Amino acid sequence: xxxxTDSIALVLPTRAPxxxxxxxxxxxxxxxxxxxxxxxxxxxxxxxxxxxxxxLSRGTIVNAFEELxxxxxxxxxxxxxxxxxxxxxDDLLAVRVSPGTAPRQSPVLRRYTATARRAxxxxxxxxxxxxxxxxxxxALDLFPTSxxxxxSARRWRRASVADLLGTPALGFAPLREAVADYxxxxxxxxxxxEQVVIVSGVQESLALTAQLFVEPGDAVAFEDPGYLGAxxxxxxxxxxxxxxSVDAEGMRPPSRRLAPRLIYCTPAHQFPLGLAMSLPRRLxxxxxxxxxxxxIFEDDYDSEYRYSGRPLPALQGLDQHGLVYFAGSFNKVxxxxxxxxxxxxxxxxxxxxxxxxxxxxxxxxxxxxxAVLTEFIVAGxxxxxxxxxxxxxxxxxxxxxxxxxxxxAGALELSPFEAGLQTAxxxxxxxxxARRLVHQAAARRVELEALDDYALRPLERQGLxxxxxxxxxxxxxxxxxxxxxxxxxxxx
Amino acid sequence: xxxxTDSIALVLPTRAPxxxxxxxxxxxxxxxxxxxxxxxxxxxxxxxxxxxxxxLSRGTIVNAFEELxxxxxxxxxxxxxxxxxxxxxDDLLAVRVSPGTAPRQSPVLRRYTATARRAxxxxxxxxxxxxxxxxxxxALDLFPTSxxxxxSARRWRRASVADLLGTPALGFAPLREAVADYxxxxxxxxxxxEQVVIVSGVQESLALTAQLFVEPGDAVAFEDPGYLGAxxxxxxxxxxxxxxSVDAEGMRPPSRRLAPRLIYCTPAHQFPLGLAMSLPRRLxxxxxxxxxxxxIFEDDYDSEYRYSGRPLPALQGLDQHGLVYFAGSFNKVxxxxxxxxxxxxxxxxxxxxxxxxxxxxxxxxxxxxxAVLTEFIVAGxxxxxxxxxxxxxxxxxxxxxxxxxxxxAGALELSPFEAGLQTAxxxxxxxxxARRLVHQAAARRVELEALDDYALRPLERQGLxxxxxxxxxxxxxxxxxxxxxxxxxxxx
Numbered sequence: 001x002x003x004x005t006d007s008i009a010l011v012l013p014t015r016a017p018x019x020x021x022x023x024x025x026x027x028x029x030x031x032x033x034x035x036x037x038x039x040x041x042x043x044x045x046x047x048x049x050x051x052x053x054x055x056l057s058r059g060t061i062v063n064a065f066e067e068l069x070x071x072x073x074x075x076x077x078x079x080x081x082x083x084x085x086x087x088x089x090d091d092l093l094a095v096r097v098s099p100g101t102a103p104r105q106s107p108v109l110r111r112y113t114a115t116a117r118r119a120x121x122x123x124x125x126x127x128x129x130x131x132x133x134x135x136x137x138x139a140l141d142l143f144p145t146s147x148x149x150x151x152s153a154r155r156w157r158r159a160s161v162a163d164l165l166g167t168p169a170l171g172f173a174p175l176r177e178a179v180a181d182y183x184x185x186x187x188x189x190x191x192x193x194e195q196v197v198i199v200s201g202v203q204e205s206l207a208l209t210a211q212l213f214v215e216p217g218d219a220v221a222f223e224d225p226g227y228l229g230a231x232x233x234x235x236x237x238x239x240x241x242x243x244x245s246v247d248a249e250g251m252r253p254p255s256r257r258l259a260p261r262l263i264y265c266t267p268a269h270q271f272p273l274g275l276a277m278s279l280p281r282r283l284x285x286x287x288x289x290x291x292x293x294x295x296i297f298e299d300d301y302d303s304e305y306r307y308s309g310r311p312l313p314a315l316q317g318l319d320q321h322g323l324v325y326f327a328g329s330f331n332k333v334x335x336x337x338x339x340x341x342x343x344x345x346x347x348x349x350x351x352x353x354x355x356x357x358x359x360x361x362x363x364x365x366x367x368x369x370x371a372v373l374t375e376f377i378v379a380g381x382x383x384x385x386x387x388x389x390x391x392x393x394x395x396x397x398x399x400x401x402x403x404x405x406x407x408x409a410g411a412l413e414l415s416p417f418e419a420g421l422q423t424a425x426x427x428x429x430x431x432x433x434a435r436r437l438v439h440q441a442a443a444r445r446v447e448l449e450a451l452d453d454y455a456l457r458p459l460e461r462q463g464l465x466x467x468x469x470x471x472x473x474x475x476x477x478x479x480x481x482x483x484x485x486x487x488x489x490x491x492x
Numbered sequence: 493x494x495x496x497t498d499s500i501a502l503v504l505p506t507r508a509p510x511x512x513x514x515x516x517x518x519x520x521x522x523x524x525x526x527x528x529x530x531x532x533x534x535x536x537x538x539x540x541x542x543x544x545x546x547x548l549s550r551g552t553i554v555n556a557f558e559e560l561x562x563x564x565x566x567x568x569x570x571x572x573x574x575x576x577x578x579x580x581x582d583d584l585l586a587v588r589v590s591p592g593t594a595p596r597q598s599p600v601l602r603r604y605t606a607t608a609r610r611a612x613x614x615x616x617x618x619x620x621x622x623x624x625x626x627x628x629x630x631a632l633d634l635f636p637t638s639x640x641x642x643x644s645a646r647r648w649r650r651a652s653v654a655d656l657l658g659t660p661a662l663g664f665a666p667l668r669e670a671v672a673d674y675x676x677x678x679x680x681x682x683x684x685x686e687q688v689v690i691v692s693g694v695q696e697s698l699a700l701t702a703q704l705f706v707e708p709g710d711a712v713a714f715e716d717p718g719y720l721g722a723x724x725x726x727x728x729x730x731x732x733x734x735x736x737s738v739d740a741e742g743m744r745p746p747s748r749r750l751a752p753r754l755i756y757c758t759p760a761h762q763f764p765l766g767l768a769m770s771l772p773r774r775l776x777x778x779x780x781x782x783x784x785x786x787x788i789f790e791d792d793y794d795s796e797y798r799y800s801g802r803p804l805p806a807l808q809g810l811d812q813h814g815l816v817y818f819a820g821s822f823n824k825v826x827x828x829x830x831x832x833x834x835x836x837x838x839x840x841x842x843x844x845x846x847x848x849x850x851x852x853x854x855x856x857x858x859x860x861x862x863a864v865l866t867e868f869i870v871a872g873x874x875x876x877x878x879x880x881x882x883x884x885x886x887x888x889x890x891x892x893x894x895x896x897x898x899x900x901a902g903a904l905e906l907s908p909f910e911a912g913l914q915t916a917x918x919x920x921x922x923x924x925x926a927r928r929l930v931h932q933a934a935a936r937r938v939e940l941e942a943l944d945d946y947a948l949r950p951l952e953r954q955g956l957x958x959x960x961x962x963x964x965x966x967x968x969x970x971x972x973x974x975x976x977x978x979x980x981x982x983x984x
Contacts, residue, residue, distance in 0.1 A: 072771025072804075085771070140656045149648030152860075156641030164632045166829035236848065279564025279577070312564075335656035337859035356728065367829035368644075369858050 010038075010045055012054070021056050025064040033073050033084055044074070044082045132479035133400075134447045135272075135422035135467035136332070139392060143335050147381060151372045163367055169358040170350075171198025172370035178377045179342045187300065188313030189326055189344055197343040197353055198370060202299060205327035205343035206233045206264075209297050211356060212349070213262045214239050221260035221294075223251045225454035227271045230264050230299065243456040246270055248416075250277025253288035263289060263296045267315050268303035272454050272465045273424045274417035282315055289323050300328040302420040304386055305469075307394050322346030330373060332421070333386065340373055392469075393421065399473035400466065403480030411487040412464075421469035424451055427462040429487065434462045437486065444482040502530075502537055504546070513548050517556040525565050525576055536566070536574045624971035625892075626939045627764075627914040627959035628824070631884060635827050639873060643864045655859055661850040662842075663690025664862035670869045671834045679792065680805030681818055681836055689835040689845055690862060694791060697819035697835035698725045698756075701789050703848060704841070705754045706731050713752035715743045717946035719763045719791065722756050735948040738762055740908075742769025745780035755781060755788045759807050760795035764946050764957045765916045766909035774807055781815050792820040794912040796878055797961075799886050814838030822865060824913070825878065832865055884961075885913065891965035892958065895972030903979040904956075913961035916943060919954040921979065926954040929978065936974040 012032070015024040032038040045053070047061040065082050068074040076082040130137055170176065176196040183189035183196075199205050206229075214220060216238030222231065224243030234241055242258050244251050244265075251265045265285070267277035277285070289296050298315045316326035329341030345353050376382050404412055404425070415424035427434060434450035441448045451463035468476055504524070507516040524530040537545070539553040557574050560566040568574040622629055662668065668688040675681035675688075691697050698721075706712060708730030714723065716735030726733055734750050736743050736757075743757045757777070759769035769777070781788050790807045808818035821833030837845050868874050896904055896917070907916035919926060926942035933940045943955035960968055 137657075140653045143656055145648065145651050145656070149645060149651070152648055153641060153645040156637065156644055159637045159641070161632045164635055164637070164827035164829055165629075166823075166827075166831075232850075331658075335658075337656055337658035339658075339858050358724075366831050366858055366861050369861065 010050065010053075021054075022060050022064055025054075025056070025060065026067050029064065029068055030073055033068075038084050040084050042084050044084070046081070130470035131445055131447050132471050132476045133422070133464075133466040133468065134470045135449055135465050137467060137470040138332055138335070138421060139389065139396075139469055139471075140335055142389065142392060144381070144385065148372065148376070151375050151381075152368065155368055155371050155375065159368065163371070167198075167367050167370065170354055171196070172367055172374065174378075175340075175370045175374040176342075178374050180344075182377060182382075183314075183326075183328075183342075183344065187303065187328075188317035190317050191326075191344045192347070194350055195344050195347055197345060197357065199327075199341050199343050200339040201329045201331050201341040202301065202327050203229055203233065205325070205341060206230055206297065206299075208343060208353060208356060209295070209325045209327075209345075210234060210237050210239070210262065212352060213295055215261075218261040219258055221254040221258055221263040222456070223265050223270065224456040225272055225451055225459065226264065226456070227266065227299065227301070228454060230297075231456075234262075234264070241456060246273055246275075248275065249281040250275060251281070251285070253281075253285045254292070254294075256288075256292065259292065260294050263294055264299065265296065265315075266299045266301050267312075268300050269306075269417070269419040271299075271301055271420075272422070272449075272451055274415055274420060274422075276312060276418050277315075279312055282312065282318055286315065286319055286321075286323070290321050294323070296324045298324050298326045300326060302332055303328070304333050305390050305393050305421065306419040307390075307397055308418050316344060319346075322348055325349075333389070334373075334376075334382075338369065338373070340369060396468045396471075396473055396476060397423070399476045400468040400480070403477055407480055407484040408487065412483070414466075415463070422465055422467040425464045425466050427464065427487075432462045434464055437464070440486050441483065444486070446479045446482045448483075502542065502545070513546075514552050514556055517546075517548070517552065518559050521556065521560055522565055525560075530576050532576050534576050536576070538573070622962035623937055623939045624963050624968045625914070625956075625958040625960065626962045627941055627957050629959060629962040630824055630827070630913060631881065631888075631961055631963075632827055634881065634884060636873070636877065640864065640868070643867050644860065647860050647863050647867065651860065655863070659690075659859050659862065662846055663688070664859055664866065666870075667832075667862045667866045668834075670866050672836075674869060674874075675806075675818075675820075675834075675836065679795065679820075680809035682809050683818075683836045684839070686842055687836050687839055689837060689849065691819075691833050691835050692831040693821045693823050693833040694793065694819050695721055695725065697817070697833060698722050698789065698791075700835060700845060700848060701787070701817045701819075701837075702726060702729050702731070702754065704844060705787055707753075710753040711750055713746040713750055713755040713786075714948065715757050715762065716948040717764055717943055717951065718756070718948070719758065719793070720946060722789075722791065723948075726754075726756070733948060738765055738767075740767065741773040742767060743773075743777070745773075745777045746784070746786075748780075748784065751784065752786050755786055756791065757788065757807075758791045758793050759804075760792050761798075761909075761911040763791075763793055763912075764914070764941075764943055766907055766912060766914075768804060768910050769807075771804055774804065774810055778807065778811055778813075778815070782813050786815070788816045790816050790818045792818060794824055795820070796825050797882050797885050797913065798911040799882075799889055800910050808836060811838075814840055817841075825881070826865075826868075826874075830861065830865070832861060888960045888963075888965055888968060889915070891968045892960040892972070895969055899972055899976040900979065904975070906958075907955070914957055914959040917956045917958050919956065919979075924954045926956055929956070932978050933975065936978070938971045938974045940975075 010032070012025075012028045015021065019027075029038070038044075044050075044065070047058050047065065050056070050061050051058045065074060069076075069082075072085055074082050075085045167173075173193070175198055176193040179196050179198075180191050180193040183191060197205075197208070199208065210220075210233055214234065214237050218239050219242050220234045220239040221244050222234065222241045223246055225246070231241060239261075242254065242260060244254055246252070250267060250270055254260050254263060263285070265277070267282060269276050285296070296315060296319075300314060314324075314326055316324040323346070325346070326344040327341065331338050331341060343353075400423070401414060404414055411427070411429055413426045413428055415426060417423040427437070434448075434452060438448045438450050447467075449465040451465055452459055454465075502524070504517075504520045507513065511519075521530070530536075536542075536557070539550050539557065542548070542553050543550045557566060561568075561574075564577055566574050567577045659665075665685070667690055668685040671688050671690075672683050672685040675683060689697075689700070691700065702712075702725055706726065706729050710731050711734050712726045712731040713736050714726070714733045715738055717738070723733060731753075734746065734752060736746055738744070742759060742762055746752050746755060755777070757769070759774060761768050777788070788807060788811075792806060806816075806818055808816040815838070817838070818836040819833065823830050823833060835845075892915070893906060896906055903919070903921055905918045905920055907918060909915040919929070926940075926944060930940045930942050939959075941957040943957055944951055946957075
């Protein structure tokens with residue numbers, strides 16, 4: 001009897017009918033320990049008392065105690081009583097483990113599930129999330145969502161075990177073929193499908209290429225002004241960014257003494273200035289890269305939409321020495337949440353990239369999305385979508401150009417510009433301050449970006465980045481009027 | 493007349509009716525240059541001759557020449573004749589750019605598109621791609637593909653502009669909530685949704701965490717034997733792997749003099765040995781990590797399927813000091829090509845991980861897949877799928893256990909084992925050689941892996957890794973019979 005004086009009274013929650021007695025007992029005892037109702041060192045009632053209290057066989061109780069001893073929750077031996085383990089620190093006591101119960105939903109999730117089914121289909125009542133002059137955003141309201149949904153449903157209906165199993169590390173083979181075909185035909189890229197790596201977007205291509213070549217402290221030659229997303233990848237890796245000026249022919253090649261480990265550029269249309277790199281400049285850049293034995297990352301960003309001139313062949317297509325890593329993405333031409341892009345690597349780099357990729361992510365995004373995109377390209381929907389969007393964007397660009405000519409002459413000048421979803425514009429009035437203008441415009445619901453935000457060294461002229469693709473012409477015209485009112489005022 | 497003596501005869505391909513004359517002329521002239529039919533330095537016919545030859549206005553010809561000069565293909569001035577640029581090296585001549593033409597398909601892609609529409613629905617005629625004893629593979633033929641297809645189609649029909657735009661860098665907010673709920677309830681993880689990062693799988697979680705802590709040359713304490721995929725991430729980063737032995741209680745904590753920068757372990761069930769880390773060992777590991785100020789990567793690999801005992805709370809749930817990074821994946825419990833998993837980071841690491849993530853990939857996988865998974869969890873399909881698969885796998889494990897008991901007693905012993913899709917097994921006969929057996933078994937269409945392949949230091953016993961989840965019981969029984977025949981033979 002003395003043995004039992006320090007034992008505790010055990011009041012366990014009622015057992016559900018579908019749960020076995022043994023499972024219920026181990027689960028609830030474990031919870032009692034973890035939630036602090038059974039303190040470390042405290043003695044449990046004798047098995048016979050527990051058996052009587054809950055109408056269970058003694059064997060059930062003994063088995064439950066043994067399981068909990070094996071797990072470390074209880075200690076003790078037959079005859080000397082069973083105690084809650086002394087090694088359990090107070091730390092443990094706040095943990096709740098209830099493996100048998102169904103998940104309860106958080107308030108946030110309850111709200112989501114309540115509203116998710118009421119969401120309206122695209123293009124009906126959904127407000128456009130963009131204002132003029134938002135940059136880097138396509139006209140999402142014109143994306144053929146229902147066609148994509150059909151292709152997706154059809155692909156899922158045909159899903160095989162092999163589809164569920166996944167794709168090789170470098171991507172779904174038919175998509176790599178379709179991308180290689182597309183790039184050969186429309187971008188002058190020279191490649192086989194084996195050189196195409198399917199990635200989630202240009203950022204992943206950058207991270208992958210940088211990992212191949214850039215160690216902390218290494219010099220990376222970088223367009224100035226240039227794309228911030230790329231800059232951040234190199235900065236994260238501890239690279240030293242060496243700015244390369246951009247003139248009317250595009251980025252100037254790095255000087256020999258820079259000895260960069262990688263050169264980053266956007267030859268199709270320089271970001272953010274918008275101009276294409278001339279053919280002589282491309283050849284000079286390739287020759288310099290060759291003499292430095294330095295690879296080039298060619299970011300083919302937004303090259304799909306050109307409004308004047310004709311595309312020059314990609315740097316990659318001019319390269320005879322396996323120096324160019326060519327990257328593009330479907331996230332801007334289709335929709336940003338797609339997360340599919342491509343990196344074309346030189347033939348002799350395929351094995352290294354494959355090894356690196358297998359380690360980092362094993363597989364790119366979902367196979368079904370890759371398969372749907374393949375079908376979208378192969379069935380000609382991609383080409384049709386590009387043509388349709390090119391017309392729309394040309395009209396939207398026209399509205400911007402006309403608005404600037406009529407209402408902003410003498411105050412703002414669009415930079416020579418050939419392709420993309422946005423254009424650079426120069427402020428002509430003395431004393432102009434692009435960053436101040438960005439803040440003033442925000443108060444009038446006009447989105448602007450200052451070109452200086454993309455510059456490593458201060459630019460000689462004050463300028464803005466103006467997107468025109470995301471919103472209809474009327475919104476662009478409204479924003480032009482607001483901007484004209486702002487620029488008429490004296491600088492304050 | 494003398495001016496024209498060195499000019500070349502120009503024979504251009506016929507113009508398609510829908511193409512404007514100017515566009516046709518620039519396109520074909522560019523192709524003539526790029527494909528080497530117009531050599532560098534060669535002089536073009538006079539504009540008036542060309543105009544007469546092709547029935548075009550002289551203005552059209554002049555405009556085309558000006559455009560090609562601007563692009564760098566041609567050079568020269570009015571009156572002195574127009575020549576193909578001298579700076580074009582022979583390198584250029586093999587590049588083909590034909591931006592106006594529709595993509596032609598490669599033979600591989602033609603075969604794919606011809607067969608893709610004939611693919612059979614899952615589970616009817618599709619052969620299972622796996623043989624016993626394939627490890628690390630779930631029973632894909634039992635995945636509810638048509639339900640997933642329905643959810644996916646419904647989600648696409650409801651897609652909004654915001655859905656196309658994408659998710660924050662750390663993942664789709666409702667999925668982060670659903671994962672946090674699930675982990676709190678069933679894994680004893682203590683977290684808020686803000687700590688959950690949606691990733692493509694455990695490999696990405698590893699790469700992300702390693703990037704936070706591991707520099708080349710740093711020590712990483714690593715279970716031995718352990719998961720090869722994790723080992724490769726650390727090796728790629730140039731880490732020094734310090735093996736930690738595994739005994740009956742799980743991995744031993746690192747000694748103080750190792751001073752590791754990160755500790756990698758699989759507490760729920762050690763890979764590849766299969767045992768769970770005891771509660772005292774978990775507490776000792778946390779105490780040691782605390783005194784070393786060293787973070788722990790807890791790989792919760794395959795913890796969803798347990799066949800005996802009850803889950804201990806995750807290390808993460810026992811940690812009071814923000815040391816544990818907890819990672820799991822849906823790719824094994826649902827299907828490998830899904831590419832969705834989670835990393836739970838300590839609250840004070842959220843900002844750093846967010847910064848790192850925004851740079852490396854911007855967004856995780858496709859928003860729609862994340863939304864479909866959210867619905868799958870929230871509507872209870874996930875719980876039902878887990879319960880159904882747990883029953884199936886328990887039966888498949890039973891067939892393996894019974895087969896080993898009846899036919900391999902004295903030759904093979906299954907290791908104590910609680911969870912997962914595969915189990916370790918020890919070879920009992922003196923002189924056994926696991927790697928030789930792997931090769932012999934392959935000839936009998938039996939897939940084996942040697943435990944030594946997962947070891948940093950040679951193991952004291954020869955053992956195998958046997959998967960049982962991917963194939964029906966009959967296939968496992970066949971493979972057990974084959975193995976029994978192999979092990980009865982004298983070692984040769």
